[in-house]
Amino acid sequence: MEKAMIELLKNGVDETLYMTLVSTLIAYVIGVPLGVILFVTDIKGICKNRIINFFTGAIINLIRSVPFLILLVALLPLTRIIVGTTIGADATIVPLVVAAAPFVARMVESSLKEVDSGVIEAAKAMGSSKLQIITKVIIPEAKPSLLIGATIAISTILGYSAMAGFVGGGGLGAIAINYGYYRYKTDVMLITVAFLVLIVQLFQEAGLKFVNRIDKRLR
Amino acid sequence: MIRFENVSKKYISGKNEVVAVDNVNLEIGKGEIFGIIGFSGAGKSTLVRHINLLEHPTEGNIYFDNVNLTNAGEKELRKYRQRIGMIFQQFNLLAQRNVVGNIAYPLEIAGIKKKDRLKRVDELLQLVGLEDKKKAYPSQLSGGQKQRVAIARALATNPDVLLCDEATSALDPITTRSILSLLKEINEKLGVTIVIITHEMKVVEQICDKVAVMSGGVIEETGTVKEVFLKPKSLTARRLILPDDNINIHLNENEMFSEKGGDVNGKGNDRTA
Numbered sequence: 001m002e003k004a005m006i007e008l009l010k011n012g013v014d015e016t017l018y019m020t021l022v023s024t025l026i027a028y029v030i031g032v033p034l035g036v037i038l039f040v041t042d043i044k045g046i047c048k049n050r051i052i053n054f055f056t057g058a059i060i061n062l063i064r065s066v067p068f069l070i071l072l073v074a075l076l077p078l079t080r081i082i083v084g085t086t087i088g089a090d091a092t093i094v095p096l097v098v099a100a101a102p103f104v105a106r107m108v109e110s111s112l113k114e115v116d117s118g119v120i121e122a123a124k125a126m127g128s129s130k131l132q133i134i135t136k137v138i139i140p141e142a143k144p145s146l147l148i149g150a151t152i153a154i155s156t157i158l159g160y161s162a163m164a165g166f167v168g169g170g171g172l173g174a175i176a177i178n179y180g181y182y183r184y185k186t187d188v189m190l191i192t193v194a195f196l197v198l199i200v201q202l203f204q205e206a207g208l209k210f211v212n213r214i215d216k217r218l219r
Numbered sequence: 220m221i222r223f224e225n226v227s228k229k230y231i232s233g234k235n236e237v238v239a240v241d242n243v244n245l246e247i248g249k250g251e252i253f254g255i256i257g258f259s260g261a262g263k264s265t266l267v268r269h270i271n272l273l274e275h276p277t278e279g280n281i282y283f284d285n286v287n288l289t290n291a292g293e294k295e296l297r298k299y300r301q302r303i304g305m306i307f308q309q310f311n312l313l314a315q316r317n318v319v320g321n322i323a324y325p326l327e328i329a330g331i332k333k334k335d336r337l338k339r340v341d342e343l344l345q346l347v348g349l350e351d352k353k354k355a356y357p358s359q360l361s362g363g364q365k366q367r368v369a370i371a372r373a374l375a376t377n378p379d380v381l382l383c384d385e386a387t388s389a390l391d392p393i394t395t396r397s398i399l400s401l402l403k404e405i406n407e408k409l410g411v412t413i414v415i416i417t418h419e420m421k422v423v424e425q426i427c428d429k430v431a432v433m434s435g436g437v438i439e440e441t442g443t444v445k446e447v448f449l450k451p452k453s454l455t456a457r458r459l460i461l462p463d464d465n466i467n468i469h470l471n472e473n474e475m476f477s478e479k480g481g482d483v484n485g486k487g488n489d490r491t492a
Binding site: 116118119121122123124125126127128129132136137140141143144215216217218 | 271273296297298299300301303304305307309311312313314315316317324325327328329356357358372373376382
């Protein structure tokens, strides 16, 4: 393979990692509070509030039900306002975050639901405030499950980022589409796909190894 | 120390109203070991959760040291809860914290400095006999050891009262005995009032001073353990105390009693209507 192609692929991997990691990070900054809100305002939650729970849930469901490709196109004006352009890796981060944050919120919610309600009751009985229950009991107790959720979220966001190649996003997805699909270079397409598989595999393995190390329940 | 005044707790479950606690009047004195005994579903756990207001009564008042807790605000309630320790059947330890971390938790939320926390944790570990398990996580402990950690945690803030919700029901008989003697020791040494919920007569027999017999949300009788054991008045008490083969005889006797009035047997059913 010629040198230019290797350079191109190296760039693609870098861009893909950049888009995926930055998007995941921002998606978690938005998604964790949303997930916590969903959990605590639930009917069995510690700050039961049907109205907040309903509206948060409804907005999340609304965004989650829009197909990602439609979201990509629909968000172009917003992307232009925030990033100044609609092509390249930076521009892809905007729709990725919008699509991923509600997904992350649901993952976080389901992780928090795994926390034993008896432990929450014990914390309440000891005189904890609601904020203390969230920050000192629920989130630390759910940490292993939250991290497993994060590895799933990273893989999903990686998949989305590849899809963004269709509308001018950067990274491996764009290479697979521009060279492999439009120019019939099957070998390039296969190589990029192989890279994507490898990256997903790496994140998944590393994530699970890390979780097994920190989870105190497994000894 | 603790007084229940006409306390009732009703739930709406589907279309039915369920009365979990029915017009309970109860007084628990300072320094007592008070047992509340009854079969599953009698409302014992719901009743004991009224003492630290984990459950709010639908009617009636709960007094702690002559203060009406029923009207206390969230902040005030949290202060009171630090004076009322609680242990559970399933221990409810923080799985991601080690023994020291678990026992330090109530001190942490009470705003006590780290140095003082660790000193207090050492005292408590000595009290429950787990000095060698400081760094262990709950998953590495046996049931009895977990309950000892839970007891140390519940006592961390020097509470006046310790609530035990079926605290020995998940333990084998030998471990049960050792946990009960630890509770007795705590009661005698520290003067902590202890309220014990159980369905096992032998728990009451081993450590309680007084006992209340509960069925269908109602306290059927209260008295010293001796009184209730020697002359059980209610059917529930008899069924709990007497060996199985004697129950039938007493059931028949009870039917004869019920003709004179006071149908004890039907009580549970009336109340769910």
